[in-house]
Amino acid sequence: MQPMTLRRDPAPSRMSYRMQRLWLTPAFRIFLRHGLPLLVVMGFFGIYLSSPVRRADVVAGYQSIRHAVEHRxxxxxxxxxxxxxxxxxxxxxxxxxxxxxxxxxxxxxxxxxxxxxxxxxxxxxxxxxxxxxxxxxxxxxxRSAAFVWRTRDGLELIDATGHRVASITSREATPNLPLIAGLGADKAAAEAQAIFAAAGPLAPRIRGLVRVGDRRWNVVLDRDQEILLPEQDPVAALERVIAVDQAQALFAHDITVVDMRLPNRLTLRLSDAAFAARQHALGLDMAAKKAGAQKP
Amino acid sequence: MTELYQSQRAMRNMRRAAMQRGVIAILDIGTFKIACLVLRFDGPSQLTDRDAVGPMAGQSSFRVIGAATTRSRGVRFGEIHTMPETERAVRTAVQAAQKMANVRVDHVIACFSGARPRSYGLVGEHHLQERMVTEQDVARVLAACDMPDIGRDREVLHAHPVNFALDHRSGLGDPRGQAGNKLSCDMHMLTVDALVVQSLLHCINRCDLEVAGLASSAYVSGIASLVEDEQELGAACIDLGGGATGLSIFIKKHMIYADSVRLGGDHITSDISKGLQIPLAVAERIKTRHGGVHATGMDDREMIDIGGDSGDWDKDRRQVSRAELIGIMRPRVEEILEEAHARLEAAGFDHLPSQQIVLTGGGSQLLGLDGLAAKILGQRVRLGRPLRIQGLPQAATGPAFSSAVGLCLFAAHPQDEWWDFEMPADRYPARSFKRAVKWFKDNW
The missing domain is CATH 3.10.20 (Ubiquitin-like (UB roll))
Structure with a gap:
């Protein structure tokens, strides 16, 4: 029936009892699962990398691999x-x-x-x-050059946005580019482009544009004629001048300056000879005055 | 007295800490088996309507998440007599329960059946300074109970305030806030052998566990196996254990008497072993499989192989009839029940309004016991099984586990004991800071 041998003691030893209790401690389990692997890995790298020779080896190895790949x-x-x-x-x-x-x-x-x-x-x-x-x-x-810009230092090519393209020594190289001059002319290159585009029938006569006081344009025509454009809306002013010219052949007359600086008033300046002739015709010149004065 | 108060208070605090952590183990150290259950608390419960001065120890609902039982070793009459053996058995039970629960438990509440419990009824009186009963007055009346001479090396295990009386109104559950002149209280005190308790505490401490409470197994098995109306109307619980039989009498949901008879199932086993000349293990097996207390004509013909492996053919082929077995067992069972009856008689159980007796414990599974008990103890005897609690494995729901289950209830819903109340201010040690604070509180 019952074997008479001593039965195995089912009781856990004090050690195994304590171990089991330790295993059931949450903090210990967390440490074992996360802390210990981290410590081992960190410890391994720490010990391995503590020697400068091994550190240099690691860097050199990395560099050589990188070099080999890059130079494929x-x-x-x-x-x-x-x-x-x-x-x-x-x-x-x-x-x-x-x-x-x-x-x-x-x-x-x-x-x-x-x-x-x-x-x-x-x-x-x-x-x-x-x-x-x-x-x-x-x-x-x-960049394509749009203007020749004459400055005090020489001629420069600029593009439509006013950015410098190159310097040139003479105009002969680029005879078909329009000329602009004056301080700040490059910054207003876009405006200059518009003015040139609006020139229409006057275009063959335009010698260039001059920027005055870095705020407005003068259109210089041949035969020493000039159009003074206003600061605001110069293209509209130029178009008005052209309209007047086409209606009344303005520039065929002996005038030197068409002043549009006051936009609602077109002012003309006659050449000296024309002025004298006009004074004379009106009997307002000095000789006529003198004669009139002498005449009772 | 103060020392005991402090140590019991420390245990209560420990229990509160364990509740905070949510896990506590209960340990029933019996003569035949050691049971360990691991409880998980789910926060405070709604069960606050206890019939006492009101719950002061903090209560909670719980669930059993680990259970283990192991054969007890080194325990006799519910007392430890070979500590290393008992320690190993406790370790086995605790380890298995921890493994099942998969948590580590640090706090245990333990119960034991031995240590010669002795009951005392104390009466205290206190004249109220104001006409309203305050918590301080309750503490004073408890402290005013005259301490009987409990003898050397005895310690108080339980001290329940059972009844409060205000002037001539008796039977108050909670006197606080009521008006009167004289407050008196009845207290039931249970004392046990201090040395036995000490060795038990030492044994548990050696297992790296902290004791969060101690209880008498007679008390806790009464809690578990008496139904509510029995506890209310008065009933006795007889816990037939392996080495000792615990008795407890309850009325108005309070234990008013507890005792233990130092006889139990192990004595029946040893009688069988001696009578039939067989080893104890075989005797135990025969007792549980074929045992009984009423012999009938059929039992003469039912032969039981009792065997053996002595090598002697005649000895190993022995057979015994069941009637013979019953003839061996019955006198011992009768002796136990008669002894229990004598104790109940001495305690004045026959003056109680209700004479209900509930038999529980492993020994109550003996076939025909209720019939025999009815002859000796009176007609109102029933076999009790413990309450059902959540999560308890099926194997641990039998009457043998009534003290373990009662201990769970004790852990979750302890009745107020003397040390749950505040200490009266004038009992504090002299020059105590608390005393000064108390004086300020009382006078300003």
Missing amino acids: PEFMVSMMSIHGASTPLADAIRSMLDISFPISSFDLDLKAMRAKIEALDVVASANLQVVAGGVLQVTITQ
């Missing part, structure tokens, strides 16, 4: 092709960037290169991209 043939750039630039500009860009091919595309700082190219006055915008086959493609949009 897939990432190498072997040439640069420039589109949309004139030959001298392309040469200038090449010498400015000064890249020694072949080079890894990771070493190319396209943003900086683009900023550098766009710093050139003649370049409106640049687009750089590394295309298949290891080619660095630079697409340039050049």
Whole structure:
């Protein structure tokens, strides 16, 4: 029936009892689950990295892997092709960037290169991209000169927004560009463009525009005639002058200045000879006066 | 007296801390088995209408989340006699219950059946200074109870204020706020052997547990197995344990008497073992499978193999009839019941309005016991099973677990004891800061 051997004691030993109670302690479990692995990992790295030699090894290993990847043939750039630039500009860009091919595309700082190219006055915008086959493609949009700006220092080409394009030595190089002059003329280039566009029948006669006091334009015509445009709405004023000219052949008369500075009043200045002739005709000149005075 | 008050108060505080944490273990250290239940508290309950001075110990609803039972070792007559053995058994039970609950418990409430409990009824009187009964007055009247000579090495285990009387109105549950001149109270005090309790506390402390309360198993099994009207009208609970039989008498939902008979199921087993010349383990098995107290003609023909492995064919093939077995068991059962009856008689149980007796405990599962008990104890005997509590495994719902279940109820809804009330201001140790504060409060 009953075996007479000593039965195994089912009671837990004091140690295992305490261990079980420890295991059932929430703080201990949390520590074991999160704290201990963290400590072990941190301890391992801490001990491993405490030696400077091993630290340097790690850095060197990382660098060599990075170098190997970056210098794979897939990432190498072997040439640069420039589109949309004139030959001298392309040469200038090449010498400015000064890249020694072949080079890894990771070493190319396209943003900086683009900023550098766009710093050139003649370049409106640049687009750089590394295309298949290891080619660095630079697409340039050049600024087109819209005006010749005569300053005290010389002649400069500016585009329609007033940005400088290049300096020139004489007007012969660009005979068909309109001329503007005066301080601040470049900043008002857009206005100048509008005035030139509105010139219409007067266009062949316009020699250029002069910016006066950095606030308004004078239209200089040949035969020493001038139109003084107002600050506000110069195009409308010019159109009125043209209308008057077409109706009454204004500029065929011997006048030097058409003054539109007061927009609702067109003022003319006659040449000296015409003025004298008019005075004479009206009997208001000095000789007539004298004669009149002498005559009783 | 003050020392006991402090230590019981410390236990109450411990219990409150355990409730705060939400987990507490209860430990029924019996002679035959040690049961450990882990309770989880779910916050304060709605059960506040107790018939006492009002709940002061804090109450809560609970759920059993871990339960374990193990064979008790090193316990005799409900007292520890081999501490390392008992400690191992307690560890086994606690570990298994913790494993089932999957929480760690630090606080236990324990009960035990031995330690020679002795009941005292105390009476205290106090003349009220103001005409209204305050909490201080309740404390004073409790402190005014004349302390009997409980003997050396005895300690107070329970001290329930059972009844308050104001002038000539008796039977007050809660005298606070009522007007009167003289407040008197009846207190039931249960004392036990201090050394037995001390060794029990030491044993629990050796298991890294803190004691959050102690109870007499007679008291807690009464709580668990007497139904509410029995507790109200008066009834006795007889807890037939392994090594000791606990008696408790309840009336008006208060225990008024408790005692224990140092006889139990283990004595029946040892009688069988001696009478049939078989090992104790076999005797226990035969007792539980074939035991009974009424022999019939059928039992003469029912033969039980009692076996053995001595190697002697004749000895190992022995058989015994069930009538013989009953013949061995019955005198002992009768002795136990008669002893219990004598104790109840001595306590004046026959003067109680209701003579209900409830048998519970593992020994009450003996077949035919209710018939025998009715002959000895009177006609109103029934077998009691403990209350059903939430989460208790099916295996732990039998009458053997009535003290464990009662201990759960005791843990969750303790009745007010003397130490739940404030100490009267003049009983504080001299030069106490509290006393000064009290003086200020009373006089300003």
